[in-house]
Structure formats: structure tokens, C-alpha cells
Amino acid sequence: MTSDVWLPFHAEDIDGLPEGPNYLYWNGDQEFPADPADCEFYVVPYMKPPAVSRRPMPEMTSLRVVQTLSAGVDHVQPSLEVLPAGVQLCNARGVHEASTGELALTLILASLRGIPDFVRAQEKGEWSPGFRPALADKSVLILGYGSIGSAIEDRLTPFEVARVARVARSARTTERGPVHALTDLPALLPEADVVVLSTPLDDSTRGLVNADFLSRLKDGALLVNVARGPVVDTEALLAELESGRITAALDVTDPEPLPAGHPLWHAPGVLVSPHVGGPTSAFLPRAERLLVAQLNRFVNREPLRNVVLTTGAGAAS
Template sequence: MPERPQALFAMTARNLPHVFPPELLARLRACLDVDPALVAEDFTDPRPREALARAEVLVTGWGCPRLDAAALDAAPRLRAVLHAAGSVKGFTTPEVWRRGILVSSAAAANALPVAEYTLAVILLAGKDVFAFRDRLRDRRAFPCGGIVPGIGNHGRRVGVVGASRIGRRLIELLRPFDLAVSLADPYVDAPEAARLGVPLLRLDELLRTSDIVTLHAPQTTETRHLIGARELALMPDGAVLVNTARGALVDHEALVAELRTGRLGAVLDVTDPEPLPADSPLYDLPNAFVTPHLAGSQGNEVARLGRTVVEEAERLVSGEPLRYPVDHAELSRTA
């Protein structure tokens, strides 16, 4: 049997048993020589630093220390980073790619629960569930049996901003419903949009013609405050803005001002800053529904991230190409 490559966990230690429950951990250790009792949260600590010097593979996750030149100098044998989470932007540096180190991410697996959360929110927003929940709670009674005008998901227009992994998965999930879905993404052309089964619109047109706008663009210099006062003003009365991407995509001051008029609604799973300050109006505005960054992998969903890494590790040791490599050239415009 070939010798297993030396590996080291680099993440927040308390997360490891959730990401790699016993069955997955056993599979991972069958192909990598990795000690679950040794988790690097700081590459300058002596014991992890000794293991880093021997490591050929880093199994990373949320809380991974930054892989700068100093850390990489301490890992001369490193050839692969397998990330059991989504974006690698927070801890990788250009030096990783300059040294030819392979990087894989479980971003595709993490996209699934975000798309599911967004689907649920879109359908609930189409029924104006959040407002009617509050009215029922305040009045403790509500007439039943009558038709409530102005709500419903038959023909509801949904605008998806960003054909990211999450945006594409959401488009798939929306397909069985009687919704009119459109897409805005400057990196997608008409033939690709046709393959996705949605019309491609400019952002302004999408905002003008959508009852629900859902954001799935990456956070970059260009997308900061992508949705500001001008863009919010384009949205029709009664429209709802959903953000499960990054808080900085939305100008929160402009959003609060618009929400105070009562003209729009918002569902925010991400904010800027995160968490919001205790005195933020978004906590109390009746047309704002804020959740604490729950859309991504949580609870039993994080084991899906671990399984993705285990499968990547098995490919790596068998000499097969990684299924989810991170392309450094694409990193600037992805999550």
C-alpha cells in the first residue's frame, strides 16, 4: 500500500468534528496521514509549525490562518490545499499560486443550502408571509377564507443578479415554479443565458421589471454598493430585495431610507457591517427581515463540505484531477 501523504488540519478546531464526523474522518485518514488532535489555528505555534514543515496537504476550513510567504516558507513540501468551506479569498495569497500549490474548494457544496434558503425566501416573500405574520401576531385574529389581493407566486417576476454557483443553482431550483425568472450578469452572454433558460437583462432593466430581486454577485471593488439609492429607486412599488451574497453589495443607508418609506421590502441574511450594530434600524423596520448569516452550510449541512474534501483527497492520492480546483485567474470575480 502506498504511503499516505502527510497532512495537517488548519481551521477553527471546534468546527472539525462537525465538518468531519467519524465516518468521514475515517475515510480522510485512510488516504491522508492526518491527526485530528492537531489543528492549526496559528501557524506560528510550535507544535503545528512542526507538522506544517512535514505537510504535503493542508485540510483547511473556516478560521484557517493566512497562507502568506512566511507560512509557506515553513511548509516546503506543501503541494495541495483542500478547503472544507466556500471562498478561499480570506486566507490565500498570490504566493500560493506562484509556488504551484493546488487549491480546491467546497464552494459548490456550500452553494446548495444558500440556494435552498433563497428559494424558500422568494416563495414566502411572494405570499408576503413576513408582513402577514406580523399583522396576525399584533391583532391575534385575521379573517380567513377571503382572497387576499396583491400576493401570490403565479407569474411573479424574479430577478437574479449574478450567475455564480449559487445563482445558477437557484435558477435550477426556480424552474419548476410558475415564476418569470431573469438574469443580470456582465460576464454572461446571451447564448449562455439561453443555456441557463433565462433571459439576460441589463441590471437597470432587471431592477425595473422584477417583483423580487435576489443578489448572488461576488464582493469586489466593482460590486461594492452595487445596489444604492439610484438602483433601489428603479424597483417597482412592493418589490423585495433579497441578499444572501455579501452585505457590502448593498448601500445600507440608502436601503434604510427606502425601507422607511414603506415602498420596498428586504430580506437580508448578510449585512454590512456584520453583525449589525445594536442600534441598526434594520432590526425594527417592519419591512426588513434579517437573519444572522444562516443561509450557508449550518448544522448537518457542514458535513457535506467535509465529504467534498474527502472525495478530493481520494482523487489527489490516486493521481486523478481535482474536481473543484480554484482558478486563480477567476478568483477576482468569484466569491
């Protein structure tokens, strides 16, 4: 029996897809392309609301693989409990590292060097020189040291930072040096000039950046969030921003999209970008390479890559 594969791209536009599956295009439209019960490999539409992405999942009774095109999987996890046992959830490791690393560095440099102020001054025809902080000689803490955290450090290396502290769920050693456990954060935070959040959103990281976390940052520290909005307690962050003690650059917010009139829009010392870490010209070729590799493995009954968990079996690699 031919497997149905739901893709948010037209199969004829992707070179290298294996023969055999019945490829069906679905990018979040109201109408499904076929009976969801026949789908075995579901590629989740990219940058669609979670409710859209999860809508067909309760009917996917033959499902074997859920493949996201995002690094995070929190947007589909609430529907995993309705899936059959043995479904593999795979993320898009390898797709977003370049773009998200670029954006993290852009937000750091723009915030430190005052680029938003220059743009506002240009709009008013004002010449506003002055001394600004440099990234050189700063201590940077990367919270969430997976492939994206590592890519951010790659891009920090030429900028002569004084130190990079790496923090993840558990301690380990890398070629660059130690990765600290979350339990080390209280001692590490006061030493950081810049804190970059690139951690997944789960029960252990939701609200992790709370009032206590923020109070440990030194005066003048910069918080950069390219992870997920709910990693940060918005009210606690607003209190620190409004005091003028720290600054922030946020590609993600809670709530998101950030509604008009929300105080984060106008809080002092904050730069907001509209969740653009992933959607760049680098996305499509990397996403297509991932899908070709995964679907060839699927058809040839080889182990899939990027498996986050298997339903009914807990966490995987």
C-alpha cells in the same frame, strides 16, 4: 515525505479518505496542531471569522492547496499574496446549493406572504388576515448565476413565476435560456418584482447594489441577499427601506454580524436571518464527499475540482 493535511473534522469520522497523508485536526483553535510550514493541504475551518481562517496561512510555506468549505473565497483571499506561487484555491461548489437555494426560496415566500407579521401577531394573540403578494406570476431576477443561482431557479420552477432573468459577470446561453451580462442590469432591474443576490464578493460586485441600482427597482420590489453583505450599500438600502418603496430579506449584512441597535434591525419591510444559508443538516455529508474526492485526487496527483485561482498565475477554471 508524508503530507500534512489540516482538517476541521476528525479524519476518523470521514469514510473514504485516502491513506498516506498525515491528517491533523484544526478548527480554528489558538494552538496549531503542528508546524504550519509542513502543511500541504489546508481545509479552512467553516463559519469562523476571517482572521481565524487566515492566521496560519503566512507560515504555510509548503502549501499546495487551500480548500474552503464555503462557496465564497473572499474571507481567505487577503492572505493569498503571502503564499508560495502555485497554490490552488478551491471552493465548495456542490456543498451549499441545496441549503442556500432552500433559504432563498424561504426568504422570498416569507417576505411576500408576510410571515414575520403573522409571527408578531401570534405573539400578541391577534388575528390579522388580509391579501398578500404571491410568488406566482412574479418576475424574478437572479444576480449571480453560478451553481447556487441555478439551484435557486430549480426551486422557483414549481411556483409559476412569470419570468426568470439571469445575470452573471458575462453573457452566455444555458438550457434554460440566456444569462445576461452585468451591463444589461439597468434595463432588466425595472422589470423585476424580486431580485435575488447570489453573486460572489469581489472588486466587481462590492457595493454593486448601490443607490443607482436600487432606484431602478419598481415600487414594491423585494431584494433578497444570500450572497455577501458588502455586495449591498447598506446606507443606500436603508434609505429605500425607510421610504417604504421596496422591501428586503437579508441573510447577510454589512456589517456582519449585525450589531445590536443597528437601524437594519428595525427598518420597515426587512427580514433578517443570521447568515444561515449554508449551515444545515445538508452541509456535513456534502462537505465530507467533497473532501474525500479532493484528497483522493490530491494523493493520486489528479486535477483538483473547483479551482478558483492559482497563486502567481491569476484566475483558473
